[in-house]
Amino acid sequence: MSEFEVSDIDVDFEDEIIDEFDIAPARLTIDLGALADNWREMAKRSGKARTAAVVKADAYGLGLEDCGVAFYEAGARDFFVAVVQEGMTLRNYAPDARIYVLSGIWPGQEKLFFENDLVPVLVSEEQLAFWMSVTAEFGEHPCALHIDTGFNRLGIPLEDAIAFADDVSRPASFSPVLVLSHLHSGDTPSSELNRRQLESFQRVAAAFEGVPASLAASSGTFLGAEYHFDLTRPGIAVYGGEAVGGVKNPMRPVAKAEARIIQIRDARKGETVSYGGTTTLSRDSRLAIVSAGYADGYLRSLSGSGVPLRGAVPEGAFGFIAGHRVPVVGRVTMDLTIFDVTDVPASKIQAGDYVELFGPNMPLDEVARAGGTIGYELLTSLGLRYERRYIYPDD
Template identity: 80%
Template sequence: MTDFDSDLSSSADFDCAPVRLTVDLGALADNWREMAYRSGKARAAAVVKADAYGLGIEDCGTALYEAGARDFFVAVPQEGATLRAYVPDARIYVLSGIWPGQERMFFEDDLVPVLASEEQLAFWMSAISERGDHPCALQVDTGFNRLGLSFQDALALAGDVSRPASFSPVLVLSHLHSGDTPSSPLNRKQLESFRQVADAFEGIESSLSASAGIFLGPDYHFDLTRPGIALYGGEAVNGMKPLKPVAKAEARIVQIREAETGSTVSYGATHQLSRQSRLAVVSAGYADGYLRSLSGAGVPIRAGGTQGAFGFIAGHRVPAIGRITMDLTIFDITDVPAAEIRIGDYIELFGPGMPLDEVARAAGTIGYEMLTGLGLRHERRYIYPE
């Protein structure tokens, strides 16, 4: 059960921080176990790139490892080197592959490069001829037009009897571009292409699905799945309820003020009050990852009367009004009984009371960006599983 009120790792710094972030590692572990269950016969990895989606690769990596994950994916080798100390015998894949000058990091920290181009392949062949055998993975493009060998080049490589014996990939992978839209016929088209590639590399494990693909069913699971956003409590599939919330971001109320009918709020005077109002000024803004596009008024994405973000406090949803600024946001708390809020209290920006993806949609973006865009000023508390 998620318990954001647990005080297992509270501190004086957290209790008075201007902005703070609570990460429920028990919920994270539960979400991984759920995705592992949904992966059926396939083994479930854990994607911890971008500092574990902004929540901290050290603590999240440890919790996922203790939950049972033994395969991890990072974006760059520096992330893999950091993670290695926390997952001592796990396999760590680096999605950006390898480039000259990075050899020492890969070999010393036992990282597995995901090779995605002819140039990387050629460099890898050179590296292993000098340093000896080392596992690698191969990425194939099946319609994304992002990273990976072309479908034709991958099949040619699989059938090349002259390829060096030292080139021994342990995984062949691809990525779905529309997995979050189950009705898309392009998912099946990519699946059919990847099956041909997987069959061509007989005896080598294969992986197609990230979080969204897992929900498409067993046909998409292959040997290894790669859950990411679902682990952190974000929506993996459009319109599908996410798993347990993992992160709660809060901002402290630094002032409560009375404002007159007809007066305006924040930069540009873009919001005019239609009633006598009580306003809470909180210490979070776009420097903290609370995006300017969440503003209640005065930014292009809010044109045409589209409503901005809401916060959550004392059981009430409260709207952000006026423009969000670098360090401050203003919420209208007029409808919350005065006795229930005081200066120093915290408004939840997203979390169990204000769903991450609802906030993201108000900003015109996705939960991934909300999490990975968290600023450096959040004081963090990690709630550990019992």
């Protein structure tokens, strides 16, 4: 039996206060001050149009409640969610805001919309007919109309919507407070399809004269005043992501994801790393194994080798620690990722330190591109294991 006995350890937990964030395997910092500043910047760029806040998908993975409050306190009074349950949650934090539900309404949800004062965005002729029957029975309630101007996703067909606008037989209880559409190529300013959709939506806005209109999400807001109409709907931009390709991102970073180093190990030249042995070390190396993987939304496609994407995009993702960019080595696994920290001075790094997966030093969209995707997916793929810390504007 070893001379070292468990009883030799003197441990007293009674008075110890531990901050879970400081010891978490993976952690996420959300700067609500930056979030609010980004919303104000988009409001400024929206000119005379009102500016909404899009908080669907749990506010792009960053927390509907906290982000909703930050937007509301910054001045947002129009919000967009994807489903009715998100709207019900948000209503607790934005008491007098107008909350639009982008997926519309289904039979059986009427009570939820009326009791929580939610605005369904009617996305099809079937939903339109159903809503008219609801208001005929229960009385007037605001709605919005989504018109398809070329996306071929959701929306009432353009010509049908214009005909409906001129239909004198539509019931008086039907009272849309917004008509909207969505650009499919707004992130590519040079695309001629943007102009085509704009011209189609101008016809819609004219047909529904007197009803506020909305076409621009984040990318559309950057296209200029013609696209703003009465209300803009920024999403990814307010969360710090790129809205337009090929230009410098003017928004402040909002989220920083980090993973803790479990072990730093030495490996020799010629040895292989991670599943499949797809990386063979070209030098003696120091490897940091961190506690985050694809179960935490750090996608397998970010791997340094051994995934199909590396045939098209040769370089995998990088992390950041102690002033150095450090590459992912081998395959990202479910709970662990390996970074090459050979070039980081040994005195500057140790087990227990944190590698930044994305954040101020590793831009969200740069990491996303290494995984063959976009910042939207990285944010909305964040798993449940991140310990979260919110930085409030007054902190």
